[in-house]
Amino acid sequence: MPSVQSRFVVRTFATLVFFSVLAGQFWRSLLGWWGYGAIVLIIGAGILIGLVRLKPDWMWPRFPKSLIAFLGLATLSLVWTNYLGASLIGITLQWVTTFAALFLALCLTWTELLRTLGAALRWALGLSLVFEVTVGLFVRQPVLPFWVDYGTDTVPQAFYWSRGLLFHGGPIEGIVANRNLLGFLALLAVIVFALQLAAGTVRRGWGVAWLSLAVLILVLTRSATVSFAAVVVAVVLGLALLARRRGPDRRGVVYLTAAASVVAVSAALAALAPRILPLLGKSADLTGRLDIWRSVIDLAGQRPVRGWGWVSYWAPWAEPFKGLAVRRGVVYLQAHNAWLDVWLQLGILGLIIFIALVLSTLWRSWLLAVDRPRRTVADTAPYTVSSLLPLLLLTALLAQSVAESRMLIESGWVLLVVLAVTTKRAQSSVQTLP
Numbered sequence: 001m002p003s004v005q006s007r008f009v010v011r012t013f014a015t016l017v018f019f020s021v022l023a024g025q026f027w028r029s030l031l032g033w034w035g036y037g038a039i040v041l042i043i044g045a046g047i048l049i050g051l052v053r054l055k056p057d058w059m060w061p062r063f064p065k066s067l068i069a070f071l072g073l074a075t076l077s078l079v080w081t082n083y084l085g086a087s088l089i090g091i092t093l094q095w096v097t098t099f100a101a102l103f104l105a106l107c108l109t110w111t112e113l114l115r116t117l118g119a120a121l122r123w124a125l126g127l128s129l130v131f132e133v134t135v136g137l138f139v140r141q142p143v144l145p146f147w148v149d150y151g152t153d154t155v156p157q158a159f160y161w162s163r164g165l166l167f168h169g170g171p172i173e174g175i176v177a178n179r180n181l182l183g184f185l186a187l188l189a190v191i192v193f194a195l196q197l198a199a200g201t202v203r204r205g206w207g208v209a210w211l212s213l214a215v216l217i218l219v220l221t222r223s224a225t226v227s228f229a230a231v232v233v234a235v236v237l238g239l240a241l242l243a244r245r246r247g248p249d250r251r252g253v254v255y256l257t258a259a260a261s262v263v264a265v266s267a268a269l270a271a272l273a274p275r276i277l278p279l280l281g282k283s284a285d286l287t288g289r290l291d292i293w294r295s296v297i298d299l300a301g302q303r304p305v306r307g308w309g310w311v312s313y314w315a316p317w318a319e320p321f322k323g324l325a326v327r328r329g330v331v332y333l334q335a336h337n338a339w340l341d342v343w344l345q346l347g348i349l350g351l352i353i354f355i356a357l358v359l360s361t362l363w364r365s366w367l368l369a370v371d372r373p374r375r376t377v378a379d380t381a382p383y384t385v386s387s388l389l390p391l392l393l394l395t396a397l398l399a400q401s402v403a404e405s406r407m408l409i410e411s412g413w414v415l416l417v418v419l420a421v422t423t424k425r426a427q428s429s430v431q432t433l434p
Contacts, residue, residue, distance in 0.1 A: 081309025128174025
């Protein structure tokens with residue numbers, strides 16, 4: 001039986017792991033790449049020690065096969081990659097991130113997982129607010145990351161750590177130096193904090209205060225990507241609650257409503273986009289995303305089956321990424337669409353496996369959210385609030401994946417792996433998330 005003190009150490013370290021993958025850019029902006037590398041090594045060593053000492057049950061027969069297949073194909077792509085050095089770096093980081101996710105999924109209970117994720121999000125949002133207030137009140141000018149020499153006085157706005165616009169109504173970038181990333185963290189926080197509040201696992205006043213802060217930061221980022229994701233999450237939540245109410249035998253109308261919702265939301269976005277995007281600081285071409293998508297599609301078409309080789313973040317020094325996506329002096333290192341990025345790097349085969357990974361996780365998350373806990377023969381146990389979390393988190397990731405490739409790296413990949421593993425184990429054990 002682990003001691004209370006040892007579990008406290010595990011939870012504290014897990015909070016650090018979550019914070020570091022959610023706000024990796026904070027460490028890079030504060031300490032530079034060498035400092036960030038030191039943080040990664042320390043956390044990596046801690047994860048290895050944790051997995052060895054805690055000896056979690058890996059339950060290989062209940063492990064997501066599509067996850068193993070995806071990682072296997074990414075590693076195998078070293079055989080045909082167009083950029084071997086970059087692929088070695090990218091695949092190594094992919095495995096390190098995967099082991100971080102496995103530590104979280106296997107060494108924490110579901111209650112501890114929710115608790116540490118919430119704590120990490122509070123740290124990220126709290127520090128972001130303090131940072132923006134400090135820049136707005138005392139610095140009063142844009143702030144660049146430390147330890148970086150751009151070699152010019154004319155620095156693109158995207159390079160700034162914060163532009164100090166908090167007291168001008170935003171957009172704000174927070175400690176993660178990007179309003180889309182900060183907005184997405186705020187959306188995740190809204191989901192987690194709201195469920196904690198509904199479940200009664202936090203004090204009401206405390207929970208309301210943090211939920212309000214998350215909503216405020218989400219608004220101040222003025223992120224079109226996150227605004228879209230928030231709408232999708234709200235729709236899916238409504239459908240899940242409707243499915244719970246109707247029961248397993250009368251869900252046909254729920255699935256019809258879901259199909260109609262997809263059509264309606266798509267039509268509304270297409271019709272209102274020209275009016276909404278300028279309000280959120282976006283151009284009609286989605287801030288250059290359409291040009292990036294066209295370039296990626298053309299490049300993927302040259303190697304459609306196996307792709308160019310896995311690299312995760314694009315390597316700007318390697319062909320064909322060198323100069324592939326440049327806008328206003330900023331070199332972009334992703335396709336701004338997770339599905340196009342997988343096709344580009346691992347071809348159609350990789351895309352099929354990735355779709356299988358995501359859809360199987362989504363289906364398990366849906367069943368866990370809408371089916372009653374199977375603790376009695378009569379199947380009459382009450383629904384649990386926390387069982388909605390996998391579905392809502394994955395929905396947010398999927399909505400973000402349309403305009404960002406974050407689901408393949410850092411926090412996006414960690415959350416996807418955690419959800420894939422935990423939902424598979426819960427389903428295979430004929431249990432529910434408490």
